[in-house]
Amino acid sequence: xxxxxxxxxxxxxxxxxxxxxxRDKVEEEAAEHAMAYLNITPMMDMMTILLVxxxxxxxxxxxxxxxxxxxxxxxxxxxxxxxxxVNITVSQTAILIEGDAVAPVRSGAVDPSAKRDGANGYxxxxxxDILTKHANRLKKxxxxxxxxxxxxxxxxxxxxxxxxxxxxxxxSAGQAEFKNYHLVVIKKSQ
Numbered sequence: 001x002x003x004x005x006x007x008x009x010x011x012x013x014x015x016x017x018x019x020x021x022x023r024d025k026v027e028e029e030a031a032e033h034a035m036a037y038l039n040i041t042p043m044m045d046m047m048t049i050l051l052v053x054x055x056x057x058x059x060x061x062x063x064x065x066x067x068x069x070x071x072x073x074x075x076x077x078x079x080x081x082x083x084x085x086v087n088i089t090v091s092q093t094a095i096l097i098e099g100d101a102v103a104p105v106r107s108g109a110v111d112p113s114a115k116r117d118g119a120n121g122y123x124x125x126x127x128x129d130i131l132t133k134h135a136n137r138l139k140k141x142x143x144x145x146x147x148x149x150x151x152x153x154x155x156x157x158x159x160x161x162x163x164x165x166x167x168x169x170x171x172s173a174g175q176a177e178f179k180n181y182h183l184v185v186i187k188k189s190q
Contacts, residue, residue, distance in 0.1 A: 085152035085182065086134045088127075090161050090169060095127060098134070102126040108162040115168075122171040131176030152180040 010018075089096040095103045095110070103114050103126045112119035114126055131153075138149040153173050157166055170181060 085154045085180075086131065086138075086178065088131075088153050088155045088169060088173065090155070090157045090165065092158055092160065095124070095169065097127065097130045100130070102130050105165065108160075108165055110165065110168065122168045123175060124168055124172040127169060127172040128175045131173055131178055135177045149177075150180060151178045152182065153178040154182050154184055156184040 087096075087098055089099075090105065092105065092108075094101040094105055103110050103124055110124055112121075114124055115121040116123040116125050135149065135151070138146070142148055155166075155169065155173075157169075173181070
């Protein structure tokens with residue numbers, strides 16, 4: 001049979017039964033409390049990131065419509081709304097992309113040293129470089145779940161800007177994969 005047990009000792013069989021009952025009880029309590037202690041920190045982090053992203057997008061759209069000094073837009077009676085796009089502003093003194101000055105404008109022309117092909121060239125090097133960075137950023141956002149990159153640029157041009165400068169900017173934007181253009185105008189009051 002079995003050995004005589006000393007006082008306070010239990011058999012190995014009884015010990016295994018008690019351990020199994022204790023393990024089952026601990027697992028039951030852990031399962032019950034798992035729902036009571038749901039960790040929402042990762043979900044709050046995700047919502048914070050989404051909120052910052054959306055606020056940034058709305059801020060970019062709102063600031064894009066603001067007028068810079070030395071910029072007078074032509075007027076129009078068109079009712080179209082502005083799509084989301086990279087903003088290129090041409091004032092009497094500079095070319096700005098998303099609010100950052102990239103090339104100075106003097107007397108309706110860009111300095112020939114900023115052009116790849118000299119004074120008669122259409123390729124404005126700083127404009128192409130910055131727009132290429134924006135195109136790459138927008139393509140990367142697509143891979144992270146953003147809207148597709150369609151190569152759209154919103155162009156705000158002073159109404160006194162020479163056509164030659166506008167064509168140089170359009171050509172340069174095309175070299176950076178911005179093939180769709182929307183010219184921004186002010187709605188005429190009726």
